[in-house]
Amino acid sequence: MIIYSVIISITLIIVYSLNLLRGCTDILYILKWTSIDILVVFIIDAIIAFVIRHLPEKWFVYKYKVFKIFKWERKFYEAIKIKKWKDKIPELGQLTNFKKNKVREPKNSEYLLRYLMECVYGETIHFLSIILGFLILLINPKCCLYFGLPIAIANGIISYLSFAILRYNRPKLTILYNRSVKSNERYNSTN
Numbered sequence: 001m002i003i004y005s006v007i008i009s010i011t012l013i014i015v016y017s018l019n020l021l022r023g024c025t026d027i028l029y030i031l032k033w034t035s036i037d038i039l040v041v042f043i044i045d046a047i048i049a050f051v052i053r054h055l056p057e058k059w060f061v062y063k064y065k066v067f068k069i070f071k072w073e074r075k076f077y078e079a080i081k082i083k084k085w086k087d088k089i090p091e092l093g094q095l096t097n098f099k100k101n102k103v104r105e106p107k108n109s110e111y112l113l114r115y116l117m118e119c120v121y122g123e124t125i126h127f128l129s130i131i132l133g134f135l136i137l138l139i140n141p142k143c144c145l146y147f148g149l150p151i152a153i154a155n156g157i158i159s160y161l162s163f164a165i166l167r168y169n170r171p172k173l174t175i176l177y178n179r180s181v182k183s184n185e186r187y188n189s190t191n
Contacts (some may be wrong), residue, residue, distance in 0.1 A: 002088060003085065003088050003089060003161065004089070004090065004158060005111065007157055007158055009156050010154075011150050011151060011154035012034065014150045015030065015034050015146065015147060015151070016030060017149050018145070018146045018150065019146050019147075022146060025145070027165075033140055033143060033146075033147045034063060034147055034151070036139065036140075037136050037139060037140070037147050037148050037151045038151060040135075040136050040139055041133050041136050041152065043150055043157045044129070044132055044133055044135055044136070045125075045129045045155070045159070046132065048125055048126050048128045048132060049129075052124050052125045052128070053125075055117050057117060060117050060120040060121050060124065061117070061120070062116040062117065062119065062120050062170065062174065067120050067123065069167050069170060069171055073167060074168075074171065077164060077167070077168040080164075082164060082165065082168045083168075086168065086169075088160050089162060089165060103115065103173070103176065105178055106180070107180055107183065108180065109177060109180040109181050109184055112173060112176055112180055113177060115173055115175040115177075116170065116173055116174065118172075119166045119167075119169065119170045119173065122162065122163075122166045123163055123166045123167060123170075126159040126160070126162045126163035126166070127159075127163055129156075129159040130155075130156045130159045130160055130163070131154065131163060133151045133152045133155040133156055133159065134148075134156075136148045136151060136152050137149060137152060160176045167170065
């Protein structure tokens with residue numbers, strides 16, 4: 001939560017500073033448009049999550065090419081030392097009744113397959129939030145550089161952090177899942 005707080009605080013300082021630079025010192029005006037843009041970005045993110053969660057599960061199979069995780073991605077995640085800070089990012093799986101902050105049943109292949117699907121759902125939601133969050137630039141076009149753009153960038157960074165964590169964790173989950181399936185196959189073949 002600290003990382004989110006830092007991002008939000010820096011964004012608010014930037015919004016205030018940009019408005020001061022353009023000669024706007026009306027605090028209520030700045031608060032009004034900052035609040036409106038934050039609310040609109042939140043609504044956009046909520047709509048994206050709602051729509052994606054109501055799409056068929058069969059569209060979110062981790063093996064599909066569109067969800068492929070590339071080697072360069074893994075190297076990038078290692079380079080940014082994601083392992084050190086990933087646990088400091090809030091996990092909101094409780095909103096979908098599936099927490100992803102810890103693998104609770106590492107030998108249960110059904111659970112792991114569900115976990116992989118939840119990761120793909122999350123990746124899709126966060127990816128679309130990064131892009132569609134910039135729709136707030138349309139709210140107040142005259143002042144979008146002073147309000148909308150910094151808030152859209154902050155939303156993009158916050159969404160990217162969760163997106164990256166999900167993509168960083170998924171290859172390890174895939175290995176766990178494959179092991180679990182093989183273990184179940186061996187057990188079933190001996191009985």
